[in-house]
Amino acid sequence: MVISANQRPILSSAVVACSAVSEMAELFAGIDAGSSFTKVVLIDDAGRMHGMAVKRSSSGFDEISSSLLNGLLREKGLSRDAIAFSVATGYGRAKVGLADATKTEIACHARGAHHCFPQTRIVVDIGGQDNKVILLKENGQVADFKMNRKCAAGTGSFLEAIARRLDMEVSELDDLAEKATKEVSIGSFCTVFAETEIIERIRAGERREDIVKGAFASVAMRVIEMCNLSGFITLTGGVPAYNKEVVRAFERKLWTEVHVPEHPQYIGALGAALFAVEASSKTRRQRM
Amino acid sequence: MGPVEILVAMGFKVFFPENHAAMIGAKKLGTKFISLATQKGYSPDICSYLTSDLGSLLAQDSPLKEKYGLLPPRPDVLVFNNQQCMEVGFWFKEMGRQFNAPVFGISTPLLIEEVDGATVRFIEGKYEELIKQLETMPGGRRFDIDRLREVVSRSAEAVGLWQEVLGLAKNVPSPLTFFDATVHMAPIVVLRGTEEAVDYYRTLRDELKLKAANGDAAVPGERKRVYWDGMPIWFALRSLSEKFFDLKIAVVASTYCNTWAFEGLDAREPLKSLARAQTFIFLNRGDDYKEKTLRWLFAEFKVDGFVCHTSKTCRRTSNALFGMKERLEKSAGIPGLLIEADVNDERLYSSEQTMIKLEAFAEMME
Numbered sequence: 001m002v003i004s005a006n007q008r009p010i011l012s013s014a015v016v017a018c019s020a021v022s023e024m025a026e027l028f029a030g031i032d033a034g035s036s037f038t039k040v041v042l043i044d045d046a047g048r049m050h051g052m053a054v055k056r057s058s059s060g061f062d063e064i065s066s067s068l069l070n071g072l073l074r075e076k077g078l079s080r081d082a083i084a085f086s087v088a089t090g091y092g093r094a095k096v097g098l099a100d101a102t103k104t105e106i107a108c109h110a111r112g113a114h115h116c117f118p119q120t121r122i123v124v125d126i127g128g129q130d131n132k133v134i135l136l137k138e139n140g141q142v143a144d145f146k147m148n149r150k151c152a153a154g155t156g157s158f159l160e161a162i163a164r165r166l167d168m169e170v171s172e173l174d175d176l177a178e179k180a181t182k183e184v185s186i187g188s189f190c191t192v193f194a195e196t197e198i199i200e201r202i203r204a205g206e207r208r209e210d211i212v213k214g215a216f217a218s219v220a221m222r223v224i225e226m227c228n229l230s231g232f233i234t235l236t237g238g239v240p241a242y243n244k245e246v247v248r249a250f251e252r253k254l255w256t257e258v259h260v261p262e263h264p265q266y267i268g269a270l271g272a273a274l275f276a277v278e279a280s281s282k283t284r285r286q287r288m
Numbered sequence: 289m290g291p292v293e294i295l296v297a298m299g300f301k302v303f304f305p306e307n308h309a310a311m312i313g314a315k316k317l318g319t320k321f322i323s324l325a326t327q328k329g330y331s332p333d334i335c336s337y338l339t340s341d342l343g344s345l346l347a348q349d350s351p352l353k354e355k356y357g358l359l360p361p362r363p364d365v366l367v368f369n370n371q372q373c374m375e376v377g378f379w380f381k382e383m384g385r386q387f388n389a390p391v392f393g394i395s396t397p398l399l400i401e402e403v404d405g406a407t408v409r410f411i412e413g414k415y416e417e418l419i420k421q422l423e424t425m426p427g428g429r430r431f432d433i434d435r436l437r438e439v440v441s442r443s444a445e446a447v448g449l450w451q452e453v454l455g456l457a458k459n460v461p462s463p464l465t466f467f468d469a470t471v472h473m474a475p476i477v478v479l480r481g482t483e484e485a486v487d488y489y490r491t492l493r494d495e496l497k498l499k500a501a502n503g504d505a506a507v508p509g510e511r512k513r514v515y516w517d518g519m520p521i522w523f524a525l526r527s528l529s530e531k532f533f534d535l536k537i538a539v540v541a542s543t544y545c546n547t548w549a550f551e552g553l554d555a556r557e558p559l560k561s562l563a564r565a566q567t568f569i570f571l572n573r574g575d576d577y578k579e580k581t582l583r584w585l586f587a588e589f590k591v592d593g594f595v596c597h598t599s600k601t602c603r604r605t606s607n608a609l610f611g612m613k614e615r616l617e618k619s620a621g622i623p624g625l626l627i628e629a630d631v632n633d634e635r636l637y638s639s640e641q642t643m644i645k646l647e648a649f650a651e652m653m654e
Contacts, residue, residue: 091640103651104644104647104648104651105644106644106648106651107648107651130641141652142648142651143623143652144617144623144652145645145648146626147641147644147645
């Protein structure tokens with residue numbers, strides 16, 4: 001597994017990360033209003049990260065994205081005037097009032113991943129409620145994409161259901177999987193059927209550690225079944241961000257290294273911010 | 289889908305359960321009626337036209353009731369042709385049981401690559417059997433070949449006009465889209481063989497020709513053009529047409545609407561030409577023929593991409609199920625998009641996911 005820093009300096013790995021901004025520098029905001037979490041990223045026109053923040057998407061997307069952005073700006077002693085352009089993506093993108101434009105998360109994950117790893121040709125985004133496989137051209141543009149079928153298989157929701165069945169917090173699953181000595185196969189597509197399978201496995205005496213390792217493998221398999229994954233593969237999204245076992249599962253099943261950016265949960269927002277830089281530059285050229 | 293001309297020529301008034309089912313879907317009543325059919329033992333995984341229409345029959349309810357105070361008529365006879373799918377046979381047999389009416393079916397060879405003389409002769413033989421069966425019905429109807437010639441002549445004229453209408457979408461910008469065509473196709477299906485269908489399409493053709501000459505676009509600012517493969521998503525026609533409109537994408541061609549643009553109807557050889565035309569349809573052909581035809585259509589209509597609707601309960605029309613999307617992307621060199629939905633069952637459709645896919649597809653085509 002390769003976890004690579006962006007090739008730009010990031011001064012902190014805290015949830016809200018800030019760096020000093022010169023008075024003249026313009027900032028660009030990317031907002032990924034996901035179904036589970038809203039992420040905000042600030043970058044400058046060279047694509048350098050100047051802050052990122054995340055919060056559960058529990059109330060209005062507009063309110064949460066504003067609150068996150070204002071928090072980041074306050075840390076720097078800046079106001080909204082410092083933001084030259086902002087782009088929103090994700091499930092709630094149309095509801096983000098502060099955004100100047102929107103882009104699909106497919107385009108944004110592709111853009112963000114390509115920024116981190118220019119050699120990547122496949123991006124796999126595993127989020128709370130959906131997963132996507134995005135195939136890129138050499139220049140980072142989207143060549144094709146696939147999304148999961150109408151169910152939770154291969155997403156964070158599947159892991160949440162498994163955690164509930166095992167009477168655990170989803171945040172505990174990854175540590176538990178590390179203690180596994182084998183992988184108990186969970187074959188069902190359907191989350192409800194998978195929960196039934198788990199009950200059967202527990203009755204059969206299988207260890208919870210091994211079952212959880214199987215659950216992570218199941219997430220990987222549902223994605224692998226969607227598309228032929230080969231070459232330089234990048235994983236993004238909240239699930240790989242918080243669960244190293246899912247990354248290991250992909251590598252086991254694919255017999256190849258899989259690449260994860262330093263902040264995989266923010267890649268969509270980063271892509272949106274990069275689109276903001278482009279859009280702002282285009283608007284200026286049109287005015288000239 | 290055919291051969292309605294034989295029925296019309298023998299004096300039958302013809303009602304089309306498939307179109308009734310499409311109406312149920314368009315009125316968003318599918319979920320209500322499908323559940324009644326599934327209670328009777330029909331799987332929710334089978335043709336949702338069948339389960340919608342059957343459910344409507346069991347409920348003694350219909351969109352026709354709301355608008356016209358009518359229910360579908362009680363049939364004296366049921367006739368199906370399986371050149372479009374197998375389910376239609378089960379569907380009509382159930383209706384036969386419900387109405388205690390005879391059911392006559394035509395079995396057409398499937399997955400045909402080239403339509404040859406032997407196949408046409410075989411189907412012609414099936415039509416001759418059908419005619420004999422219909423002549424045994426009470427009422428003493430007799431088949432008259434001259435009458436059939438008249439009906440086929442009118443069908444041929446209406447079909448020719450319908451072909452012209454669809455062909456006007458080759459104009460850039462196009463004066464009509466697939467969504468318009470799904471509405472305007474009604475007469476070519478349910479009034480084929482009548483003067484009304486001829487009049488309708490003559491008027492429509494003339495109006496669209498004028499629009500095309502003036503450069504009137506169905507999608508103002510048309511930026512991209514796509515082809516739609518598979519069935520309409522009846523309950524989402526409005527939302528999808530609006531989405532394509534907003535994205536400035538004109539859906540200019542489909543094999544669904546083209547299906548009724550029968551080739552070669554000829555009043556001089558009415559039975560033979562009917563047999564040939566209705567075996568020739570895209571739906572009944574093998575993959576090689578389909579892919580060759582689609583590549584030709586893409587070029588003719590100058591499309592920038594294509595959308596494949598995989599209908600959960602209609603495998604026969606879902607070409608992407610069998611790898612065609614990937615093969616076409618390679619051979620035609622244009623991007624394709626997969627939409628997973630259904631003809632009538634709203635429970636099998638994610639509007640949000642579909643809209644995201646369409647936006648991303650539009651971004652890809654830029």
